[in-house]
Amino acid sequence: MQPILEIQNVSKRFRISHQTGGYLSLRERMVNALKFEKSSIEDFWALDNVSFTVSPGESIGIIGRNGAGKSTLLKVLSKITPPTKGKIISRGRIASLLEVGTGFHPELTGRENIFFNGSLLGMKRKEIESKFDEIVDFSGVEKFLDTPLKHYSSGMQLRLAFAVAAFLEPEILIIDEVLAVGDAEFQKKCIGKMEDVSRSGRTILFVSHQLGLVNELCQKAILLESGRLLQQGKTPDVVDHYTQLYNTDNTFAKALVDEAKPYSIKRIRSLNANYAPASNFAHDESVVLEVVFFARQLLRNTHIMVSVNNKIGQRIFSTDLPLEQMRVFTDAENRVSVTIPRATLTPGNYSFFIALHCPNTAGYDVLDRVCPIAVYDNGSEFVQYENRWFYGDVFVNCKWDYKSDKDALEQ
Amino acid sequence: MAEVYEDVIDSSRRGLFNWKELWRNQELFYFFTWRDIKIKYKQTVLGFLWAVLQPLLMMLIFTLFLGRALNLPDQTLPYPVYVFSGLIIWNIFSTGLTNAANSMVNNALIIKKIYFPRLIIPVSSILVAVFDFLMAFVLFALVLVYYQQPVSINALVYWPASLLTSIMATLGLGCWLAALNVKYRDFRYVIPFLVQVLFFLTPIIYPASLIDYPYLQYVLAASPMYAAVEFFRFPLTSVMANPTLVYISLSANALLLLIGVVYFRRTEDYFADLA
Numbered sequence: 001m002q003p004i005l006e007i008q009n010v011s012k013r014f015r016i017s018h019q020t021g022g023y024l025s026l027r028e029r030m031v032n033a034l035k036f037e038k039s040s041i042e043d044f045w046a047l048d049n050v051s052f053t054v055s056p057g058e059s060i061g062i063i064g065r066n067g068a069g070k071s072t073l074l075k076v077l078s079k080i081t082p083p084t085k086g087k088i089i090s091r092g093r094i095a096s097l098l099e100v101g102t103g104f105h106p107e108l109t110g111r112e113n114i115f116f117n118g119s120l121l122g123m124k125r126k127e128i129e130s131k132f133d134e135i136v137d138f139s140g141v142e143k144f145l146d147t148p149l150k151h152y153s154s155g156m157q158l159r160l161a162f163a164v165a166a167f168l169e170p171e172i173l174i175i176d177e178v179l180a181v182g183d184a185e186f187q188k189k190c191i192g193k194m195e196d197v198s199r200s201g202r203t204i205l206f207v208s209h210q211l212g213l214v215n216e217l218c219q220k221a222i223l224l225e226s227g228r229l230l231q232q233g234k235t236p237d238v239v240d241h242y243t244q245l246y247n248t249d250n251t252f253a254k255a256l257v258d259e260a261k262p263y264s265i266k267r268i269r270s271l272n273a274n275y276a277p278a279s280n281f282a283h284d285e286s287v288v289l290e291v292v293f294f295a296r297q298l299l300r301n302t303h304i305m306v307s308v309n310n311k312i313g314q315r316i317f318s319t320d321l322p323l324e325q326m327r328v329f330t331d332a333e334n335r336v337s338v339t340i341p342r343a344t345l346t347p348g349n350y351s352f353f354i355a356l357h358c359p360n361t362a363g364y365d366v367l368d369r370v371c372p373i374a375v376y377d378n379g380s381e382f383v384q385y386e387n388r389w390f391y392g393d394v395f396v397n398c399k400w401d402y403k404s405d406k407d408a409l410e411q
Numbered sequence: 412m413a414e415v416y417e418d419v420i421d422s423s424r425r426g427l428f429n430w431k432e433l434w435r436n437q438e439l440f441y442f443f444t445w446r447d448i449k450i451k452y453k454q455t456v457l458g459f460l461w462a463v464l465q466p467l468l469m470m471l472i473f474t475l476f477l478g479r480a481l482n483l484p485d486q487t488l489p490y491p492v493y494v495f496s497g498l499i500i501w502n503i504f505s506t507g508l509t510n511a512a513n514s515m516v517n518n519a520l521i522i523k524k525i526y527f528p529r530l531i532i533p534v535s536s537i538l539v540a541v542f543d544f545l546m547a548f549v550l551f552a553l554v555l556v557y558y559q560q561p562v563s564i565n566a567l568v569y570w571p572a573s574l575l576t577s578i579m580a581t582l583g584l585g586c587w588l589a590a591l592n593v594k595y596r597d598f599r600y601v602i603p604f605l606v607q608v609l610f611f612l613t614p615i616i617y618p619a620s621l622i623d624y625p626y627l628q629y630v631l632a633a634s635p636m637y638a639a640v641e642f643f644r645f646p647l648t649s650v651m652a653n654p655t656l657v658y659i660s661l662s663a664n665a666l667l668l669l670i671g672v673v674y675f676r677r678t679e680d681y682f683a684d685l686a
Contacts, residue, residue, distance in 0.1 A: 014684070075683065079420060079526035082680040088420040102524045105446065107453040112446075119442040120525055148453075 002091060004172060004203050005054040005077075010086035012047040012072055012227075046072040047083070048227040056092075056171070059204040061214035061235055063242055064224035070207045073224065074098060074176050077205065092171030092203070095122050099176070101161030106150035110141055110160055113149055117164045131167045138189075139163035166193045172203045177210075188384050191217075210386050211239050212347065212377025236378070243280035243376060250279045252370040257294050263302065263356040263364040266333060267292040268371045273342075282378035283347055283395070287340040289371065291354055295330050298323075299358065306338050307353035308345070308393075309369055315353065316393045323356075343395050347377040347386065350393075428676060433528050443535030447510075448542055462546040466502055470495045470554075473616050487648045489558050497615035499547045500643045503577045504636050505606045507540035511585025512602045515593045515682060522682050529679045530672075533589045537581050544574070555647075566646035573642035576664060580635035583668030586675035593685050594678065609634055614641075619652065632656035635664040 047069045054060055062070050075081045077088065078096035103120045104113050114135055118128040128135075136142045139160045141152070149157060175194075194217060198204050208214050214221060214235060221238035223231040223245075231241050251269040258264050271288040272278040281287050289306060307318040319338060328334050350373050355366040377383050385391050452458045470491055478490040488496075511533040515522065518532050555562060592598040613634045622628055631637065637660035641652045651657070 076420075080523065080683045083420065090418045090420075094418075096525065098524045103521045105450060107450050108446065112449060116442050116446050119439055120521065120527070122527075125438055125442075 001055060003053040004056040004091050005205075006087075006089040007050060007052050007077070008087045008089075010047055010050045010073075010076060010083045010088060011045060012069075012076055012081070013084040014044045014046055016042045016044050045227050047076065049086075050224070050227070050229045051086075052222055052229060052232055054172075054203055054205070056203055057201045058220055059198045059206065059218040061218035061221040061238075062205060062207045062224065063209075063211065063214060063221055063238065064230075065246070067226075068224040069227040070224055071098075071176060072227075074174055074205070074207055078174055090172065093122065094172045094174060095168045095170035096174035097121075097165050097168075097176065098174075100165055101157060104149060104157065104161060107148055109148055110145045110152070113160065114164055117161065118167075121165065121168055122170065123168065127169075135163045135167050138166060162190055166190070170202070172205070173197060174205045176207045191384055210377070211242070212379055212383040212386050215239060215377070215379045216383055239376075239378070240282075243282070244278075247277070247279045249277065250371050250373065251277070252367065258365075259296070261364055262297045262299050263293055263295050265291060265293045265354060265356065265365045265367055268352065268354060268367070270371055270373050271337070279373050281345075281373060281375050283345065283375050283380050284342050284378055286342045287345065287373060287375075288337050289340070289352060290335065290337040292333050292335050293356060293365070294333055295328050298328060298330060299364075301358050302364070303355075303357055303359055304336060305353075305355045305357065308340070309351045309353055310393045311349040313351075313369060316350075318353075343380070345375045346382065346391065346393055346395055347375050347380075348393065349374050428530070429528065433530065436527055436531060439527055439531050440535055440538070443531055444538040444542070447536060447539045451539065459546055462543040463550045465543075466495060466498045466547050467550060469498050473498075477616055487650060488560070488644070492554060492558050492560050492647065493618075493644070494616055495551060495554055496644050496647060497613075497640055499544060499551055500573055500577055500639055501610065501613065501615050501636065502547070503537075503540045503544045503574070504581050504639075505610065506543060507537040507578075507581035508585050508588070508606060509602055510536035510539060511581065512588035512592055512598065514585075515589045516596070516599070519593075529682060530586070530675065533585050533675070534582065537578060537585060540581070541574070541578065560647060563646040563649055569642045569645050573639045576642060576661070577636060577639040579668050580639060580664050583664065583671035584635065585671065587667070587671035590675045590678045590682075593682050609636065613637055619656075628653075628656060629659060632659040633663045635660065635667050638664065 050069075050073065062073065064070050072081075074096065075098070076083050077090075078094065078098065080096075080098075101113075101117065103117050105116070108116065114132065115125070115128055118135075119125065123131075136145060139156075139162075141156050141160050144152060144156065149160075152160070191213070194204070194206075198217060204218070206214065206218055218235050220233065221235040222229055223238050223242050225245070230245075231238050249269075251267060253267045254265065257266060268289065268291050269277055270279060270281075271290055272281065273286050273288070275288065291304065291306070293304075302323045303320050304323060305318055305320045308316045310316050321336075321338075326334075326336065351369045352371045353366075353368045354370065355363055357363045357366070377386055380395070382391055382395075452461065455461060457464065473494045474491045478494070514532045514536040515529070522529065522532075554560075588598055588602060592602075612631050613636045614631075619628060619631065619637075622631065632655075638657050639660075641657060641660075645651055
């Protein structure tokens with residue numbers, strides 16, 4: 001089968017002029033022409049020799065850091081800006097949603113905006129007319145259809161905008177993080193719609209920072225870094241590679257050991273299940289925290305406590321171990337590690353509190369907010385709430401029971 | 412699949428215009444024009460009446476002040492009819508040019524987020540001016556009746572020709588300025604000035620015969636709207652201007668159209684990066 005989209009050695013160059021501000025003015029042009037020296041222009045390659053192909057029906061996630069070239073790639077694919085080098089062959093109707101509600105005008109009514117926006121997105125007038133009722137139904141703004149858009153709440157505008165886009169029927173759909181807005185209920189509706197689109201055999205290219213969502217919606221993914229295509233393949237592998245790539249060394253180490261303290265912490269780092277240093281974890285991966293401490297003298301009733309802080313520094317939970325339970329040597333580096341079970345921490349950023357202490361009496365060495373780690377969603381049941389609804393810092397396996405009045409009657 | 416078309420974006424080959432693509436997007440011409448007309452008259456009490464009132468008021472002002480002061484020699488037309496006929500065809504150019512020149516910048520947000528042939532934007536903004544013209548034309552007919560002005564049957568040829576010539580003039584200069592405006596915002600300030608100068612250089616409110624120097628007449632005929640105005644008045648006066656002057660104007664018109672459209676096309680691809 002022929003690929004529906006072929007991207008061949010595509011590069012895109014932007015010229016950064018160091019003299020002008022935002023845009024050129026004629027005066028500057030003329031002044032520059034009179035000068036002998038060339039104005040300093042720097043080339044910036046937003047895309048550098050990117051090639052890949054997409055088969056019909058595939059959903060492809062495009063991931064990478066900010067500035068990696070994701071949006072530029074989408075713009076080139078949607079023909080908004082031409083590539084500097086290379087060639088793109090597409091075999092199907094492309095619709096791109098780089099934002100929802102493009103061309104919405106505040107003075108026009110909801111009805112008028114549906115028609116104008118739909119037409120911009122490439123729908124024929126007859127198509128819009130035939131889907132009009134469904135669009136209105138999906139948006140839930142039928143009462144305000146003949147009210148100018150400027151009187152809509154921002155949520156209503158968004159719903160209307162997405163409703164139009166949802167009824168597009170292109171062969172290739174290009175989406176740029178448009179889902180990152182709106183209330184939770186509406187988001188669910190949108191994601192459901194996207195799943196429908198991908199299930200109906202259409203091709204989707206989807207840019208997102210929400211790794212969980214990419215994981216859920218796309219079977220394949222490509223990873224961009226500084227305009228280059230770093231990896232392509234199955235989504236979990238690419239997401240894995242991506243998170244490994246940005247595993248920063250978060251080791252906390254003290255160069256000097258305080259001689260006066262009976263116990264002092266020398267080093268703390270986080271490891272993955274294979275005991276390799278890591279700072280990015282999938283939510284279903286266990287997190288290992290390794291603490292190395294130095295003991296000058298052994299004191300009775302000494303505990304080591306590790307607590308997890310959430311991103312605003314609140315303590316979520318702690319774990320405490322009396323040192324009597326392990327063998328501790330004086331004048332030596334003692335290594336202790338604690339494992340946080342998989343699927344405990346919800347996606348987000350965390351740091352640690354570590355204390356070597358005598359409970360309620362003395363703190364020999366205390367460190368707070370060290371060793372930051374990030375947890376990303378690898379397809380949890382809460383993925384739909386990602387970045388939209390804060391559902392807590394920990395996953396807890398709860399038991400549900402259900403009973404109805406009618407149960408008793410039927411028995 | 413009913414329709415499978417292959418679309419190739421190739422950085423090394425770029426044609427002039429993709430006519431097939433323009434044809435495919437014909438509805439967008441309509442929707443952009445429709446939107447601009449709607450927005451133009453939203454929240455106005457008089458609505459479309461403004462399209463008629465503007466040239467009418469201008470006609471009254473020019474008749475009251477200029478018509479008397481100029482002390483025009485033997486007129487074949489009553490001065491109000493003369494001014495009105497010039498004004499309504501001129502307004503296509505002045506409104507259309509101003510709209511078109513600012514159209515790309517005004518629609519920058521759309522240009523950055525979605526692709527369609529960019530030519531649709533300036534063309535639609537000119538069509539808005541044509542719509543105003545058609546509204547004003549109704550009033551023009553009433554003015555003709557009021558002054559019992561005979562109209563030659565050749566109006567059926569000359570009026571459409573005049574309309575077409577003025578659209579061409581507006582499109583050429585409009586596209587050029589629209590593209591330049593995206594690159595250099597200086598042109599935003601040039602446009603009103605340019606329209607004003609051309610207004611006085613084109614025989615709208617005074618007859619070209621008022622100018623004594625024949626050489627100057629040749630220069631003034633280079634105004635792309637000269638021929639359009641002459642065409643529009645011909646069925647009323649039955650006096651055609653010097654054919655040489657008309658040819659000069661038409662050539663200037665065609666040249667501007669070519670320059671404007673080619674320049675627009677050459678910079679079109681980069682609008683999203685610059686806007």
